[in-house]
Amino acid sequence: MNDLGFTDEEIERYARHITLPQVGGIGQRKLINSKVLVIGAGGLGSPLLLYLAAAGVGTIGIIDDDKVELSNLQRQIIHTNDNIKIHKTDSAKKAILDINPNVNVITYKERFSFKNAEDIVSKFDIVADGSDNFGTRFLANDVCYLKNKTLVSAAILRFEGQISSYSAHKGSNCCYRCLWPEPPPKGLIASCGEAGVFGALAGSIGSIQAIEVLKEILGIGHSLNNYLVIFDTLSSEMRKVKINKDNNCKLCGSKPTITSITNHKDYR
Numbered sequence: 001m002n003d004l005g006f007t008d009e010e011i012e013r014y015a016r017h018i019t020l021p022q023v024g025g026i027g028q029r030k031l032i033n034s035k036v037l038v039i040g041a042g043g044l045g046s047p048l049l050l051y052l053a054a055a056g057v058g059t060i061g062i063i064d065d066d067k068v069e070l071s072n073l074q075r076q077i078i079h080t081n082d083n084i085k086i087h088k089t090d091s092a093k094k095a096i097l098d099i100n101p102n103v104n105v106i107t108y109k110e111r112f113s114f115k116n117a118e119d120i121v122s123k124f125d126i127v128a129d130g131s132d133n134f135g136t137r138f139l140a141n142d143v144c145y146l147k148n149k150t151l152v153s154a155a156i157l158r159f160e161g162q163i164s165s166y167s168a169h170k171g172s173n174c175c176y177r178c179l180w181p182e183p184p185p186k187g188l189i190a191s192c193g194e195a196g197v198f199g200a201l202a203g204s205i206g207s208i209q210a211i212e213v214l215k216e217i218l219g220i221g222h223s224l225n226n227y228l229v230i231f232d233t234l235s236s237e238m239r240k241v242k243i244n245k246d247n248n249c250k251l252c253g254s255k256p257t258i259t260s261i262t263n264h265k266d267y268r
């Protein structure tokens, strides 16, 4: 094990991972060497960041321009009462380092936008989008495709959550735009602020998002490429739906019209 360069502390910390044949010392080393960007330190970002940190992901980037508010604490379990009015990135960083001081946490106290997206995404291996709006989801999809990064994208509203992985830069996989060509008209779909969200749902979907990110890094199991998982908390039903590549997709189709990140209307 020591030829993989682990310290005694790391061998003890990650013992339950190293014992799993699908992870082992080699897999744990992959996690420690990996760099994951998490967009949004909110409901999904909370469990996602905590589990990635606990799992030993070596470098974690967090981008969020919000400060912690009292109404966040019903579901955003990475933040605490003491951190109200503190930047979410700082609050999340503290919680991460409390769990695992070995993690290199890089914080961006800004909104993920067409101006910074390419620069920031380029610094990471994989991106997990836990944002709460369509503009960010489309931007994350487009920039990940153009920069050849895998995207694990999730969303929650009321009592239902959805999650999928996108690696359209590899082979014939679909992207988010193959499923949703463009954002719905403003106001058609309510936000969590308007419609509400069941707090513990953020915990379950954010945790599944962490699982999928870790599986992508380790290269184990079946990825959620070309599948959408939908979890309905009220019926306790989880469905896995096949999704197909759209050859006319504006981004990853045979004649793409989106070939660079600009101030596109879909990102607003």
Ligand SMILES: [Zn+2]
Pocket (backbone or CB within 6 Å): 168, 174, 175, 176, 177, 178, 179, 246, 249, 250, 251, 252, 253
């Ligand atoms: Zn596509």
